[in-house]
Amino acid sequence: MVLREADLEILRELGLTHTVRESKKARRIILKVLAGPRLEVVIPAGLDHRRVPEILARKKDWLAQAVKGMGNAGAAKKEGWTLPREIPLRAIHRRVLVAGEMKRTGMVHLEEQGESKIFISGEIQHEQLGRSILHQWMRHQAELHLPPWLQRVSRETGLGFQKVQVRRQKTRWGSCSARGTISLNEKLLFLPPHLVRYIMIHELCHLTHLNHSARFWNLVSRFEPQWRELDRSITQAGGLVPSWAH
Numbered sequence: 615m616v617l618r619e620a621d622l623e624i625l626r627e628l629g630l631t632h633t634v635r636e637s638k639k640a641r642r643i644i645l646k647v648l649a650g651p652r653l654e655v656v657i658p659a660g661l662d663h664r665r666v667p668e669i670l671a672r673k674k675d676w677l678a679q680a681v682k683g684m685g686n687a688g689a690a691k692k693e694g695w696t697l698p699r700e701i702p703l704r705a706i707h708r709r710v711l712v713a714g715e716m717k718r719t720g721m722v723h724l725e726e727q728g729e730s731k732i733f734i735s736g737e738i739q740h741e742q743l744g745r746s747i748l749h750q751w752m753r754h755q756a757e758l759h760l761p762p763w764l765q766r767v768s769r770e771t772g773l774g775f776q777k778v779q780v781r782r783q784k785t786r787w788g789s790c791s792a793r794g795t796i797s798l799n800e801k802l803l804f805l806p807p808h809l810v811r812y813i814m815i816h817e818l819c820h821l822t823h824l825n826h827s828a829r830f831w832n833l834v835s836r837f838e839p840q841w842r843e844l845d846r847s848i849t850q851a852g853g854l855v856p857s858w859a860h
């Protein structure tokens with residue numbers, strides 16, 4: 615359901631984006647200005663949509679006031695938490711759709727529906743519960759895919775390691791210890807495969823040279839001649855991680 619061009623003129627003037635929702639409960643057209651600022655137009659089910667422009671025009675001053683108020687008080691306030699619609703696991707070429715159903719149960723439940731859909735039900739409007747179930751699922755996906763991948767890169771390059779673990783580091787994509795343990799960040803799943811592979815080679819090479827010396831980079835370049843470019847891309851890759859995943 616969309617508004618027509620003529621209706622949008624007023625909204626554009628006010629710098630408002632908008633959504634339109636039909637409601638069985640609403641008895642009249644309801645206008646809500648939300649953070650963003652965004653206008654939510656609630657229309658009673660069955661009502662003639664042609665009445666909307668007239669109402670917007672009549673409410674123009676009120677809308678302008680509401681937007682102004684939003685700018686002062688609400689600009690810094692972030693939008694309420696909602697589940698992501700999809701999770702782009704670029705590393706494994708998978709886009710996972712997220713469907714949610716609100717239930718007052720005090721908890722959340724996640725169900726995988728095939729390879730590319732998850733269904734989350736329960737108190738999904740509760741940010742902490744929502745995030746934590748998504749984190750759990752991400753960890754599970756990362757455990758499933760990253761260690762075997764590191765194993766393959768290790769075999770292919772002949773660079774060995776002792777142990778691998780998956781974590782959710784704040785600032786690093788991967789790290790390694792003197793004992794030969796490689797830690798991989800679960801958020802690597804949001805990066806394209808060639809960057810994940812680069813991180814793995816980088817960490818595996820650190821097990822030979824625990825520094826960023828010329829000898830270290832020399833070793834990296836044997837397996838990844840494009841390392842300079844990859845290393846640059848990796849510093850900008852943080853933007854590929856959705857905020858809920860941190």
Ligand SMILES: [Zn+2]
Binds near residue numbers: 816820825826
């Ligand atoms: Zn390094």
